[in-house]
Amino acid sequence: MNDVHKEKGTNKSLSLFFKSSFIVSAVIIVISSILLYFTFTFDIVPPILNRGIQPATFPKALLILIIALTLLTYFISLKNPWKNEKKLPNSFYITLFSFLVFIIVSKFLDFFLGIALLSIIVSYFWGERRVTYLIMVSIIFPLIVFVFFETILGLRFPPGIITNLYYG
Amino acid sequence: MENLGLIFAPLFSYKLLIVLFFGTIFGLILGVLPGLGPTTGGALILPFTMTLDPLSAIVLLTAIYCAGTYGGAITAILINTPGTPAAAATCLDGYPLAQKGEAGRALGMATVSSVIGGIASVIVLIFFAPLLANLAYEFGQPEYFALAIFGLTMLASIGEGSPIKNLIAGAFGILISTVGKDFMTSIDRFTFGINELTEGIGFIPVVVGLFAISEMLTQSTLINQIFNRVALKAVKLPSIDDYKKTWKTIIRSSGIGSFIGVLPAEGGTVASLIGYAEAKRWSKKPEDFGKGSIEGIAGAEAANNAATGGAMVPTLALGIPGSATTAVILTGLIIHGVRPGPDLFREQPEFLYGIFGSMLIANILFFVLGFFGAKIFARITLVPNKLLWPMIFAVSVCGTYSLNQSIIDVWLMLLFGVIGFFMRRYGFSVVPVIIGLILGELVEGTLRQSLVIFDGNWLMFLQRPIALTFFVLSLIALSFPLIKRKKKNDKV
Secondary structure (H helix, E strand, O other), rough: OHHHHHHHHEEEOOOEEHHHHHHHHHHHHHHHHHHHHOOOOOOOOOOOOOOOOOHHHHHHHHHHHHHHHHHHHHHHHHHHHOOOOOOHHHHHHHHHHHHHHHHHHHOOHHHHHHHHHOOOOOOOOOOOOOOOHHHHHHHHHHHHHHHHHHOOOOOOOOOOHHHHHHOO | OHHHHHHHHHHHHHHHHHHHHHHHHHHHHHHHOOOOOOHHHHHHHHHHOOOOOHHHHHHHHHHHHHHHHHHHHHHHHOOOOOOOHHHHHHHHHHHHHHHHHHHHHHHHHHHHHHHHHHHHHHHHHHHHHHHHHHHOOOOHHHHHHHHHHHHHHHHHHOOOOHHHHHHHHHHHHHHHHHHHOOOOOOOEEOOOOHHHHHHOOOOHHHHHHHHHHHHHHHHOOOOOOOOOOOOOOOOOOOOOHHHHHHHHHHHHHHHHHHHHHHHOOOHHHHHHHHHHHHHHHHOOOOHHHHOOOHHHHHHHHHHHHHHHHHHHHHHHHHOOOOHHHHHHHHHHHHHHOOOOOOHHHHHHHHHHHHHHHHHHHHHHHHHHHHHHHOOOOOOOOOHHHHHHHHHHHHHHHHHHHHHHOOHHHHHHHHHHHHHHHHHHOOOOHHHHHHHHHHHHHHHHHHHHHHHHOOOOOOOHHHHHHHHHHHHHHHHHHHHHHHHHHHHHHHHH
């Protein structure tokens, strides 16, 4: 019987770690702490030249404030729990993945190929199956945007396998 | 007051009228499309404004602001989804009334009350902004620091959601502004050896990321959502009986909206909720609210549009934005080399009064376009998300890239998109981040310069009466949610 109680207690304390309030607070505190560590690596102005506070002081104060407020939010959430969020659907992860595809393709191959690939992935996995619409959204529209920015704003896009064809 | 005649100058400039016309149409489209709105739209259009002169650029942005705020009501009434957050309260009575077969009446009331609220707030702006600008002559560095702190605490206390989460978001926004070379010593902060970060993180990647890209991620979780649309035959002007029922509500909400707009907060969103609640409190038939009350629509719509002019008051007079969209407008001003503040009122009255006049005309234009074109604008919501969002992504990427021609900006935009998505998912508003980012330099700069003036003595802040007043107001603002919670608990 005691063992059962113990097990239940363990589950309860374990479930605490899977609560969104705990995870979100932990992420904010960890990132803030890492950034706080970096503030100690900032160059220091010699006292003779220093006017007012050091450049690291203000970000340090902000990060400490963020950590303190996050802890406060977490302790409040123990009394008033956050509402449970629904599990994220696959379409979200696919959209997130398409961002990654865009970053890699735009960096190593071509900026517009990146946009076209993202558009086709998002449009297809969000439910569009008509080829004409997929072509419109992934090729024709980005092309219009490209020409518009290029001619009206005189913008030069980063070089790439397709962009180079346009620029000759 | 001698400059009042300048208000009519835009009427005699065909160029400004064309800009106003397109700005109003674009604003209506953005307002109608759920998830977009004037803030995202303004941020996306910022790069294009570089081809315009400063006045035309700001006129375009303000027209988008005014029309976009109204446009949200069309979707709120016809598909029960607010086109903009400011139209959330309009859904409560607009959609039930539309379901009763009175969509035209609901839209007519929304249009008329929006226009009255909008025009009333521009009048407030015309008279109040110069007064505030005159007062700002008394402000030194410590006063500006105290004012910025007051702005941030107000944002936390009367903004949507948890005040502590709003404060965290605001501090995060200020932290973003510290990235790059320190403006006083040129020492690198949070640059991690990336050259592009030495100039700091730009406003556009953050705004487009937090609003457009995070919304795209939100929409990716809603792809199976089905909207129930109510058919619209035509927009009807309110009847005499409707005017009799609502005129007091419209006047009250116009006042509430203008006042809330002046305070740095989520402008229209908070204003419409308070306007709606007050309309219900003063109504002879509060039991009708939520079931299609015409007063409910008038209360919400007059208030959210009244916030537009109110929010422009601190933006133009002090350089402190009153809402997320005015933060975009403020960025537009800075990009075009216009420094908001008291000097602007003295040195460039024709510029300022041109903006005031344009806002008045924009309100009249969206009345005409909304009245005759609501049916057409409502059809825009039929564009499926699976086609719309990839297109918005293409414009977002190119627009963000165009300002500095930096691919790092595009990656930052995506990063902030993901951050914004998770912030919204867990109840953190993204608006304080934007306001924090835009106020960050002011907060840090004025604090450090004040400490130089005070020779490092922090207590000297308390010897400045204006600064002390703002600090006391900040404390009151921070304790306001606690008082509200205690009252609520006592009631329970």
